[in-house]
Amino acid sequence: MTTFLALLEAGSIFAVVCAVALGRLAPAPIGRADLAVAAARSLAVSLCCVAAFYYNDLYDLRVLRNAAGFTARLPRALATALAMLCGVYVLVPGARMGAAPFLASLFLVAMTFLALRAASRVVIRSRAYKERVVILGTSPMAEKLVREIEARRDARHRVVGVVADTAPPGTKPFPYPVLAPFGHLGRILEGARPDRVVVAMRERRGRLAVEHLLEARLRGVRVEDGHEFYERITGKIAIESLTPSGLIFSDGFGRTALSRSLGHAMSLLASLAGLILLAPLFGVIALAIAIDSGGPVIFSQDRVGRGGRTFRLLKFRTMHPAGAHPSEWARDNDHRVTRVGRWLRKFRLDELPQFVNILRGEMNLVGPRPHPASNYDLFLATVPYYSLRAAVRPGVTGWAQVRYRYANNLEEETEKMRYDLYYIKRQSIGLDLCILLDTLKIILLGRGQDAAHAGGTESPAGGRALPVRLRAREE
Numbered sequence: 325m326t327t328f329l330a331l332l333e334a335g336s337i338f339a340v341v342c343a344v345a346l347g348r349l350a351p352a353p354i355g356r357a358d359l360a361v362a363a364a365r366s367l368a369v370s371l372c373c374v375a376a377f378y379y380n381d382l383y384d385l386r387v388l389r390n391a392a393g394f395t396a397r398l399p400r401a402l403a404t405a406l407a408m409l410c411g412v413y414v415l416v417p418g419a420r421m422g423a424a425p426f427l428a429s430l431f432l433v434a435m436t437f438l439a440l441r442a443a444s445r446v447v448i449r450s451r452a453y454k455e456r457v458v459i460l461g462t463s464p465m466a467e468k469l470v471r472e473i474e475a476r477r478d479a480r481h482r483v484v485g486v487v488a489d490t491a492p493p494g495t496k497p498f499p500y501p502v503l504a505p506f507g508h509l510g511r512i513l514e515g516a517r518p519d520r521v522v523v524a525m526r527e528r529r530g531r532l533a534v535e536h537l538l539e540a541r542l543r544g545v546r547v548e549d550g551h552e553f554y555e556r557i558t559g560k561i562a563i564e565s566l567t568p569s570g571l572i573f574s575d576g577f578g579r580t581a582l583s584r585s586l587g588h589a590m591s592l593l594a595s596l597a598g599l600i601l602l603a604p605l606f607g608v609i610a611l612a613i614a615i616d617s618g619g620p621v622i623f624s625q626d627r628v629g630r631g632g633r634t635f636r637l638l639k640f641r642t643m644h645p646a647g648a649h650p651s652e653w654a655r656d657n658d659h660r661v662t663r664v665g666r667w668l669r670k671f672r673l674d675e676l677p678q679f680v681n682i683l684r685g686e687m688n689l690v691g692p693r694p695h696p697a698s699n700y701d702l703f704l705a706t707v708p709y710y711s712l713r714a715a716v717r718p719g720v721t722g723w724a725q726v727r728y729r730y731a732n733n734l735e736e737e738t739e740k741m742r743y744d745l746y747y748i749k750r751q752s753i754g755l756d757l758c759i760l761l762d763t764l765k766i767i768l769l770g771r772g773q774d775a776a777h778a779g780g781t782e783s784p785a786g787g788r789a790l791p792v793r794l795r796a797r798e799e
Contacts, residue, residue, distance in 0.1 A: 691719025
């Protein structure tokens, strides 16, 4: 929905600006040169607007949970678009528009944007937009699916009932009707008229009503495994209820050697260009660290990479030296962060020296973040499927970094592993580009340090933070 909305708004803004630019020429004949100029100017406006809307979270329906959030971000987004346009006009003077058509375009763009958003809000909230979903089973996975759908106001799905498997009807605290047991599945599906059936049973062997599900498929009803459905709507994998066979026989893990080589080559080129272009910034940061807190400029630490091999990860130093056996978690080390270090973390500039790690072949731009070697055995023993992280090169940024905060206990490390495993399973050039765009948003908006403090003391599962103290890392 968000991709479609961005394309629709980009096209609409382009059409509006183009109409204004060409309307000024009427009734004189419009030649090809006039069309080319109008198209170039309209493209500049539409791209700046869509980029500004994206970086102000106007396409993130998880953030825009109400009209107040949208209203608060809209002025900032329009100001950002205006600033980007000014930059384009300075660099490309030929792209400028006259004052009158520019103001008219700005007004019409704002009206078009508001009209499209109002229409999209009506569509998203309508029952016709949402798929009718029946969930088979009252297992913990079924409860998790119900909670996820209930929490997502932008969800494309609407649960119309849950079919009980081993538990008697009404014994689970579902906010939807718990329908009759499996023996009446055919009658249940006829009455509920679902668009999708999600199978989330405790045990399927010998109990799955294959005939009724096949009949539903023939009527056009989509039938989907609960784990695959959860993965698709959340962008993470429910590793606590995943079996090894379910992982082996699932889709994904299909990135070819050519694709991996191409991704690593892109990382090498980007890191080389970054080291050259950002050399002056490296010097400024090094000088600021030396003036602020003295001591070494670079922090290095043994991390675990591809194949379980260790390497020395490089970062700009952001902390004062620690005492003996400090806590591992970011929240517990907040008092050690220097003044310059706080700004470096806010904009993720402390990670820039890892371009050197990429050139050494130890990392990619995108991948699971490498953990300290001192904690590898602990995470291997406590975090499900943790060993799979070693199947790919670690990254400077990753899916877990743009979708979740810094981990402050073992349960939050497990939550991040759900995202890491999703990336390992679904990795592609397209997904890498999405992660880089989101990372750029974090850098430009200075959200790096905020992520470290999100969430409070409760774990994702609702329990208390585990009282485990690990060796300190600067991350």
